[in-house]
Amino acid sequence: xxxxxxYINQYTTVSEEDFQVIKRxxxxxxxxxxxxxxxxxxxxxxxAFILKGAMRQYYVDEKGxxxxxxxxxxxxxxxxxxxxxxxxxxxxxxxxxxxxxxLLISRENVLKLRRQFTAFSELLLKLDERNAIxxxxxxxYSISFSAELRYKSxxxxxxxFVARFPQHIIASxxxxxKDTLSRxxxxxxxx
Amino acid sequence: xxxxxxYINQYTTVSEEDFQVIKRxxxxxxxxxxxxxxxxxxxxxxxAFILKGAMRQYYVDEKGxxxxxxxxxxxxxxxxxxxxxxxxxxxxxxxxxxxxxxLLISRENVLKLRRQFTAFSELLLKLDERNAIxxxxxxxYSISFSAELRYKSxxxxxxxFVARFPQHIIASxxxxxKDTLSRxxxxxxxx
DNA sequence: CGCGGGTTTGATGATGCTCAAGCCCGGTGG
DNA sequence: CCACCGGGCTTGAGCATCATCAAACCCGCG
Numbered sequence: 465x466x467x468x469x470x471y472i473n474q475y476t477t478v479s480e481e482d483f484q485v486i487k488r489x490x491x492x493x494x495x496x497x498x499x500x501x502x503x504x505x506x507x508x509x510x511x512a513f514i515l516k517g518a519m520r521q522y523y524v525d526e527k528g529x530x531x532x533x534x535x536x537x538x539x540x541x542x543x544x545x546x547x548x549x550x551x552x553x554x555x556x557x558x559x560x561x562x563x564x565x566x567l568l569i570s571r572e573n574v575l576k577l578r579r580q581f582t583a584f585s586e587l588l589l590k591l592d593e594r595n596a597i598x599x600x601x602x603x604x605y606s607i608s609f610s611a612e613l614r615y616k617s618x619x620x621x622x623x624x625f626v627a628r629f630p631q632h633i634i635a636s637x638x639x640x641x642k643d644t645l646s647r648x649x650x651x652x653x654x655x
Numbered sequence: 656x657x658x659x660x661x662y663i664n665q666y667t668t669v670s671e672e673d674f675q676v677i678k679r680x681x682x683x684x685x686x687x688x689x690x691x692x693x694x695x696x697x698x699x700x701x702x703a704f705i706l707k708g709a710m711r712q713y714y715v716d717e718k719g720x721x722x723x724x725x726x727x728x729x730x731x732x733x734x735x736x737x738x739x740x741x742x743x744x745x746x747x748x749x750x751x752x753x754x755x756x757x758l759l760i761s762r763e764n765v766l767k768l769r770r771q772f773t774a775f776s777e778l779l780l781k782l783d784e785r786n787a788i789x790x791x792x793x794x795x796y797s798i799s800f801s802a803e804l805r806y807k808s809x810x811x812x813x814x815x816f817v818a819r820f821p822q823h824i825i826a827s828x829x830x831x832x833k834d835t836l837s838r839x840x841x842x843x844x845x846x
Numbered sequence: 847c848g849c850g851g852g853t854t855t856g857a858t859g860a861t862g863c864t865c866a867a868g869c870c871c872g873g874t875g876g
Numbered sequence: 877c878c879a880c881c882g883g884g885c886t887t888g889a890g891c892a893t894c895a896t897c898a899a900a901c902c903c904g905c906g
Contacts, residue, residue: 523795531799533791546788555795578780585776589769592783597737599790600724604714604746606797607830608722611862630884639798644862646886802894821852835894837854 465492467515468567471539476586486584489577490567495519495560502544502558507551510568511543517564518628522636523556532636535625541591542566561629611640612648656683658706659758662730667777677775680768681758686710686751693735693749698742701759702734708755709819713827714747723827726816732782733757752820802831803839 468490469483478486491510495501495517502508504524512519519542521534533556536542547554548571577584605614615638619626626634631649632642640648659681660674669677682701686692686708693699695715703710710733712725724747727733738745739762768775796805806829810817817825822840823833831839 523799525799531795533795533798545784545791549784549788582773582776585780589776589779589783592780592787593736593740595787596783596790597740599787599794600736603790603794603797604722604724606794607724607828608714608716632884637798641863642885643864643887647862650886823852832895833853834855834896838894841854 465515465567467539468513471513472583472587475590476583478581478583482581482583486577486581489573490569493566493568495564495566497560497563500557500559501542501566502547502554502556504555504557505553506547508544508547508554508558510570511541511545511548511574512558512564512566512568514538514540514542515565515567517560517562517566519558519560519564520629520633521556521558530636531639532633535622535629535633535637537624537628561633606639611638611644612652614638614640615645615648616652656706656758658730659704662704663774663778666781667774669772669774673772673774677768677772680764681760684757684759686755686757688751688754691748691750692733692757693738693745693747695746695748696744697738699735699738699745699749701761702732702736702739702765703749703755703757703759705729705731705733706756706758708751708757709753710749710751710755711820711824712747712749721827722830723824726813726820726824726828728815728819752824797830802829802835803843805829805831806836806839807843 465487468487469478472478472483472486490513493512501510501512501519514536516538519536520532521536521542521544522530522532524530534542542558544554544556544558546552547556551571574588578588605617609617615634618634618638625637629637631645635642635645638645656678659678660669663669663674663677681704684703692701692703692710705727707729710727711723712727712733712735713721713723715721725733733749735745735747735749737743738747742762765779769779796808800808806825809825809829816828820828822836826833826836829836
């Protein structure tokens with residue numbers, strides 16, 4: 465719980481008393497490796513603030529191939545935004561890649577907190593800004609960079625992902641196959 | 656101006672009187688075709704609400720090739736979010752593809768409106784939600800779909816872009832070359 | 847008529863995918 | 877202590893997709 469308090473206060477200012485109220489809107493839960501927070505076709509009822517562990521969001525195409533859309537570790541929010549906000553069935557799965565400790569919050573509780581604490585609205589605005597910036601960058605890379613450049617910038621920007629997820633997942637996140645990534649790394653090693 | 660009023664009231668509720676205040680924070684301006692709202696290396700001081708016209712955001716790589724990142728038409732916001740929020744030099748250009756009527760607003764004025772009208776914070780939160788959803792979808796397509804599927808879903812989702820931007824721009828937006836798009840269309844026509 | 851911007855087309859080549867096989871390594875159970 | 881198994885990584889051969897470059901074409905406009 466303390467991690468959430470520290471996290472919020474990175475972006476805005478929330479008193480100890482307010483936090484005592486805020487924290488009641490969250491449910492503490494544990495997820496075992498491979499356990500799902502969200503399955504394909506379900507509605508995303510909760511987003512998870514990760515206290516410990518690593519998760520991923522991916523979608524499975526007609527051929528059964530997994531495409532990793534997002535990776536999450538400590539102090540990130542996991543879930544499917546579209547399904548969460550619109551209350552529509554998700555096309556994604558979200559599951560634990562490592563055993564996790566998470567804090568769940570429902571859409572209704574998010575709305576309540578927004579109304580009750582302006583600082584919470586502030587927080588959400590800032591998170592959205594950061595998220596918009598990061599996603600836009602990723603899109604730019606995805607559209608205009610080669611696989612090699614994408615991988616290099618990934619390693620530079622997210623070394624902690626490289627350390628915690630296997631190559632075939634990182635490859636999928638970058639939009640390439642594990643085979644291509646393997647060859648790419650071999651080539652880059654020869655420098 | 657009326658368009659902005661209607662636009663805001665699609666997402667939240669703002670009285671006529673409040674709007675009279677809000678609108679003073681915007682600057683009405685006209686842009687000629689090819690005129691820049693933002694040049695590479697500049698800081699994005701204003702975002703533009705488009706009353707009339709079409710714009711694009713793109714970045715130019717070392718080889719001088721343009722990569723279109725976003726397209727905008729009436730009732731969209733044009734600018735570079737990253738540069739606008741962080742006040743850092745932008746890697747993108749934003750210019751008018753058609754002659755435009757726009758309403759400009761500065762970062763300071765956005766912040767003032769946020770403080771002054773909770774409805775404005777509401778609005779921004781909702782816009783960010785929608786934006787996050789759309790960008791995430793686009794990223795999913797970009798990572799996991801073939802050029803053909805990306806183009807098909809583009810035509811389905813954004814017919815008004817297809818009508819107003821030439822093919823080489825749409826190709827760039829989709830992350831392919833104009834040549835490939837041309838061949839693709841030829842193939843799809845034979846059905 | 848000529849020009850500029852946009853599109854098409856062909857030939858060629860690079861990039862990344864597919865599929866299958868083999869390897870490595872840590873964990874489990876006999 | 878060894879055998880086996882599963883998950884992950886590597887590698888090779890062949891192939892599909894898409895990029896590159898150059899040429900030609902089309903058409904609206906001054």
